[in-house]
Amino acid sequence: MSLTVVGSIAFDAVTTPFGSREKMLGGSAVHFSLASSFFTDVRVVGPVGDDFGEAEYAVLRNRGVITDDIEHVPGGETFFWRGHYEYDLNTAHTDDTRLNVFGDFAPKLSDASRESDVLFLANIQPDLQREVREQMPDAKFVALDSMNLWIDIARDSLLKTIEGVDCVLLNDAEIRMLTRKPNLVQAARELRAIGPKVVVAKQGEYGAALLTEEGYFGLPAYPLETVNDPTGAGDSFAGGFVGYLAATGGEDLSHETLCRAMAYGTAIASYNVEEFGTERVSRLTRDEITARVGELQKITNFVDEPIALRA
């Protein structure tokens, strides 16, 4: 079972109340592929410039990520994002965005990446997402992320793209914004009605919710004492979630399997935010993931004991 992810590869400059980095490896496709690399073969598709060197490739390859489909644009510079967070780590404030080579990105999928069973469309322009999706008509499972910008300026295109995927992963505020429905249960049903069977609402520090025809599953985030940088948390979550589904074949969308996938996504995202950028996930171990999934089970589990309530 193999997985292709198409999205941004970036350098990030990030300042949080707990530190800063001037130029660190980032981008949705990077965070996603590092997280999903624990589950399956991952091919990452995205453009980089001349400033993207061996050190950056090494971070991906050390986790077994297949980098053959990274497109090097000679003379170009890699997508650059500068942002900061206040104490409310749920909100990223963008200070500078330089699209660079990402501005002309027209995803070219190699034969090998087209043959993957699972496809993740990280947050890029929805027309491009749709083009990629159409290049992989036989994919068993296709999931998509997006952002408020595209809901604002390309809502119709995004909805059209969503029609063709199996799973949507968005922030809960984005799901409301996209559907124009304030109620999440209703909003998710509306999204399912146009195509995807699985809707995942990411809720930042509060965790994530799964909304399918079969049921609802709510999973709080893992409680951390040290959160240094939330950049990439959503993509790490998606990488764990989609990676887990890929590892189990990409066609088992039973409630139980989806719930487990939520737990793996949550576990890896919780490691991601402990340090800056890819620092923590790039040296994460299998045992650490397994341990945190176990912890998540423990901190969300309760057993009711019948009690005599009063009429």
Added chain:
Amino acid sequence: MSLTVVGSIAFDAVTTPFGSREKMLGGSAVHFSLASSFFTDVRVVGPVGDDFGEAEYAVLRNRGVITDDIEHVPGGETFFWRGHYEYDLNTAHTDDTRLNVFGDFAPKLSDASRESDVLFLANIQPDLQREVREQMPDAKFVALDSMNLWIDIARDSLLKTIEGVDCVLLNDAEIRMLTRKPNLVQAARELRAIGPKVVVAKQGEYGAALLTEEGYFGLPAYPLETVNDPTGAGDSFAGGFVGYLAATGGEDLSHETLCRAMAYGTAIASYNVEEFGTERVSRLTRDEITARVGELQKITNFVDEPIALRA
């Protein structure tokens, strides 16, 4: 096992995107006592004016709430709050507050209410909360709620009051504001260090978190399609939570029992928001509570299945 709650008894005028009510029964002590009435004998202490009549008493008495300690102030008017909510139902916007008889409230506890084993100090001025607490030195379990206003203008008094209670229930933003610590795990530890063994962070539509020395428990809110009025949700949660602990003796603060208490609080709060004010909880049944606790267990439960992760 009996429970005394001291707090506001009010008339509320509320407008939400889904309807409005011009004058409905409300107040923290009312919502709390209706919720806790499913678990134990509840005595409600608070002031009302001449406008508080048989219809209002009946709502409380129909649920078995003991109203002997409601103080009727002749010639006075009951506390009145007018507010509205936008589509973001997490934030109440206050349009008018008339303290009326509540402005001069000096809680007088009857012998009977002083003899309760469990005390809930709903959101009132923290000096008053402390006076009440001191009138019940033998209480087995004392819990407290507060609000951003008191953190702003009476922080030292509130902290002093917190020193003398077993449990604090606050919104997560209030816990951060009170402790001046952005990290919830650290903030809760700081509160526990000055007295209370149990800290509950209410998170609105996202649920609630329990933070004790023994561990962490996160419980998402019950997903609803219909939320008409969130007024009183926090007090209904507290009523279910503290009521459950009172029913189990008020001295069993084991992790398992606290987690179950969280589930009962969450279940009752979820009914509260389905309709306006006390409308839904005043006709709630035991079976409905039990059913929703079961649902909560189902939608938060996952079972990990060992999977071969890649090194």
